Amino acid sequence: MKKTFKNIETILNKSLNSIETFIQSHPKVNFLFGALFEATDGLIRSTKNTAKNPPFIRSSMDVKQYMGGILAALFFGWVLPAIYFYGFMCVVPKLIVSFVVGVFVVDLIWVILAREERINEGGFVTCLFIPAFLPPQAPLWLIGVGAGISILFRNILGGVGHNLVNPALFGRLMLTICFPTMVVSGWQEPSIGIPTIKSLMYGVDAVTHATPLIAFKETGETASFFSLMFGANTGSLGETCRITLIITGIWLCVKRIANWRIPVAYLGSVFVISIIFSLMVGKTAAPPIFQLLSGGLIFAAFFMATDPITTTYSQAGKWIFGIGCGLITVVIRNFTSIPEGIMYAILLMNLLSVPIQSIIQKIKYRT
Amino acid sequence: MKKAYKKGFNLIETYPVKFPETVILVKYDGPVDNFSFSFPDKKVEHIIVNLCPTEPWALPNRVILRNATHDFLDKLEAVRTEYFPDSHCHVVVDHLESNLVNELTQFKTQKDWLSIHTMEAVYPYDAPVLIVKNILGLDIAFGQNTIEDGILILDPQNVTGIFEYYIKETEFNTRLIPISGTGLKDNKILKVKPGTPIKSMLELYVRTDIKYRVFLDGLLNGTEVKDLTQKIDWSTKNIIVIEERDYKTPFPYLNVNELLFTTSLMGELRRCVYCNFCDDICPVNLEPALYWHCYDRGEKHKARTYALEKCIECGLCSFSCPSKLELLQVIRECKSLK
Ligand code: SF4
Ligand code: SF4
Numbered sequence: 001m002k003k004t005f006k007n008i009e010t011i012l013n014k015s016l017n018s019i020e021t022f023i024q025s026h027p028k029v030n031f032l033f034g035a036l037f038e039a040t041d042g043l044i045r046s047t048k049n050t051a052k053n054p055p056f057i058r059s060s061m062d063v064k065q066y067m068g069g070i071l072a073a074l075f076f077g078w079v080l081p082a083i084y085f086y087g088f089m090c091v092v093p094k095l096i097v098s099f100v101v102g103v104f105v106v107d108l109i110w111v112i113l114a115r116e117e118r119i120n121e122g123g124f125v126t127c128l129f130i131p132a133f134l135p136p137q138a139p140l141w142l143i144g145v146g147a148g149i150s151i152l153f154r155n156i157l158g159g160v161g162h163n164l165v166n167p168a169l170f171g172r173l174m175l176t177i178c179f180p181t182m183v184v185s186g187w188q189e190p191s192i193g194i195p196t197i198k199s200l201m202y203g204v205d206a207v208t209h210a211t212p213l214i215a216f217k218e219t220g221e222t223a224s225f226f227s228l229m230f231g232a233n234t235g236s237l238g239e240t241c242r243i244t245l246i247i248t249g250i251w252l253c254v255k256r257i258a259n260w261r262i263p264v265a266y267l268g269s270v271f272v273i274s275i276i277f278s279l280m281v282g283k284t285a286a287p288p289i290f291q292l293l294s295g296g297l298i299f300a301a302f303f304m305a306t307d308p309i310t311t312t313y314s315q316a317g318k319w320i321f322g323i324g325c326g327l328i329t330v331v332i333r334n335f336t337s338i339p340e341g342i343m344y345a346i347l348l349m350n351l352l353s354v355p356i357q358s359i360i361q362k363i364k365y366r367t
Numbered sequence: 368m369k370k371a372y373k374k375g376f377n378l379i380e381t382y383p384v385k386f387p388e389t390v391i392l393v394k395y396d397g398p399v400d401n402f403s404f405s406f407p408d409k410k411v412e413h414i415i416v417n418l419c420p421t422e423p424w425a426l427p428n429r430v431i432l433r434n435a436t437h438d439f440l441d442k443l444e445a446v447r448t449e450y451f452p453d454s455h456c457h458v459v460v461d462h463l464e465s466n467l468v469n470e471l472t473q474f475k476t477q478k479d480w481l482s483i484h485t486m487e488a489v490y491p492y493d494a495p496v497l498i499v500k501n502i503l504g505l506d507i508a509f510g511q512n513t514i515e516d517g518i519l520i521l522d523p524q525n526v527t528g529i530f531e532y533y534i535k536e537t538e539f540n541t542r543l544i545p546i547s548g549t550g551l552k553d554n555k556i557l558k559v560k561p562g563t564p565i566k567s568m569l570e571l572y573v574r575t576d577i578k579y580r581v582f583l584d585g586l587l588n589g590t591e592v593k594d595l596t597q598k599i600d601w602s603t604k605n606i607i608v609i610e611e612r613d614y615k616t617p618f619p620y621l622n623v624n625e626l627l628f629t630t631s632l633m634g635e636l637r638r639c640v641y642c643n644f645c646d647d648i649c650p651v652n653l654e655p656a657l658y659w660h661c662y663d664r665g666e667k668h669k670a671r672t673y674a675l676e677k678c679i680e681c682g683l684c685s686f687s688c689p690s691k692l693e694l695l696q697v698i699r700e701c702k703s704l705k
Contacts, residue, residue: 313654
């Protein structure tokens with residue numbers, strides 16, 4: 001087994017090498033496809049670069065593994081549970097559309113037009129986010145549009161390392177502006193209990209039902225915490241099964257890919273602030289535990305708010321960032337007509353993180 | 368006592384390097400340098416002898432002690448009585464080597480000029496700034512000669528050297544140099560006469576089937592040897608030869624072990640992603656990415672405002688950066704800007 005793999009590796013390596021020499025020896029081919037080749041090659045092989053300055057050895061962690069970690073966490077955190085709850089035919093086509101439009105169309109065209117030398121693997125992460133925060137019955141074209149806008153926006157800003165705000169959330173914001181009804185309808189009841197082949201393939205018959213947060217806004221009813229935790233409630237495709245999201249999120253924090261300060265500050269502040277609001281206005285504010293477990297909060301706290309480049313660099317700033325997100329989320333949920341405020345909270349705090357960073361820097365290093 | 372450092376990195380765990388028990392003498396007939404030790408002209412109050420190397424490629428202390436710890440301490444006592452009579456000696460050992468710690472504590476019972484300190488073998492806790500801060504609680508600046516504060520950091524090999532050459536007045540002209548790395552057939556500990564060119568030390572041991580590069584005094588903040596006719600001197604600590612990985616490897620994420628301990632960058636250059644790896648690992652609690660941001664914006668002079676002078680140039684920030692930024696280089700460039 002290992003040997004066959006080694007052989008395949010050697011053959012692959014040789015053929016890639018010969019393609020590389022071919023491309024580099026033909027200037028015209030290089031002009032058209034050089035960047036494309038480099039980009040795909042970068043996903044398969046390591047670079048030739050060696051350390052020219054001290055330190056002469058480097059740790060094995062690189063941005064690819066970093067993004068790979070997030071992809072793996074997202075896969076186990078929401079893709080698998082969503083297949084169980086809504087069926088294979090509901091989830092996988094969405095992912096395919098998202099990837100094809102985002103990475104293979106928009107990103108590839110960008111690579112050729114802008115002559116970038118690589119496809120940024122951050123795009124995969126963005127594309128995996130898009131279906132997760134849309135309703136299960138969202139049409140495929142909506143997902144395609146969302147992925148396209150997100151990746152385009154990210155590339156215009158300059159890719160990983162230049163993002164001002166989380167590109168996936170920006171895409172979602174555009175969808176909310178352009179198709180306001182599409183993104184808040186089509187909440188489907190998940191299939192629960194022992195799965196059958198049919199339910200794994202197609203989910204149960206599409207019965208729509210308001211999400212717990214909308215239901216609370218309308219009737220003041222809260223769903224049971226147990227069903228919220230294990231995903232037996234309506235909601236966006238990726239946000240319902242909170243238990244797997246929490247487990248994979250904690251794994252990310254242990255691996256230090258996500259900074260633990262942000263989920264702790266975000267969830268903690270939502271909890272504390274909603275206690276305060278409950279005491280102040282009584283029953284009209286959603287109770288704290290219900291706040292924590294409903295909507296996309298867990299998903300957002302572990303996966304979206306922790307998107308590294310859009311927060312502050314300073315560790316103290318990360319606390320402020322998380323608390324700010326929590327405050328805005330609770331305020332929007334309780335005092336506006338919009339049931340869910342996470343998207344606005346994170347986008348706003350993404351923008352605010354720039355001044356927060358510079359203020360903290362000034363305080364820390366004033367002489 | 369409050370710790371002087373924050374994180375650091377356990378290099379010994381990540382890059383285990385095994386040395387054989389035996390020491391090999393390298394023959395060389397050319398001109399050699401005689402041993403000389405420049406005794407400080409200032410009064411020495413504290414002598415620090417570090418027996419706890421924190422880098423895997425450094426000389427293991429068993430080679431110096433050779434199961435005769437008392438012998439070594441007697442030499443240290445002789446050196447102290449002869450040359451630094453008013454000073455206090457501090458011997459630093461790894462807290463895991465309990466046998467050695469016991470031996471030292473036994474010896475110490477009769478001596479009041481000696482104290483024993485234990486330390487974790489975590490890079491770069493043995494850097495002068497950190498070791499002085501940790502043992503004596505004194506703040507010294509990076510790059511400052513510790514003699515100015517009356518502190519002498521004595522290389523264990525020099526203890527033997529001073530004893531043999533100046534007190535016993537016997538011949539002393541060899542130095543122990545460990546050589547290691549993936550560019551060698553075997554790791555070895557060599558006994559070399561300083562003055563020997565590096566080339567003639569290594570020629571028997573390097574692998575001929577690969578490209579390799581040679582480094583002096585550690586991979587993290589050492590220097591590269593471009594010219595192999597360069598000579599060993601009395602301050603050389605170790606030599607590392609590692610493979611030059613300047614070709615592509617398929618599926619690097621599956622072959623991490625193959626790439627470790629080579630010069631491979633293990634990834635490609637990106638922009639800073641605010642991952643906080645660099646400030647988590649920095650032993651003196653700085654935020655290296657800030658320097659890179661200044662540098663990237665073309666404002667090198669602003670880097671000074673972020674406590675740049677505290678950096679001890681250990682190189683851990685560049686080591687851990689997933690975007691493979693040359694942080695140490697940036698720091699040095701910003702520092703050199705007057
Ligand atoms: S080289 Fe980097 S890790 Fe080391 S002290 Fe300086 S800033 Fe900190
Ligand atoms: S380790 Fe590198 S990428 Fe991460 S914050 Fe520091 S400079 Fe930026």
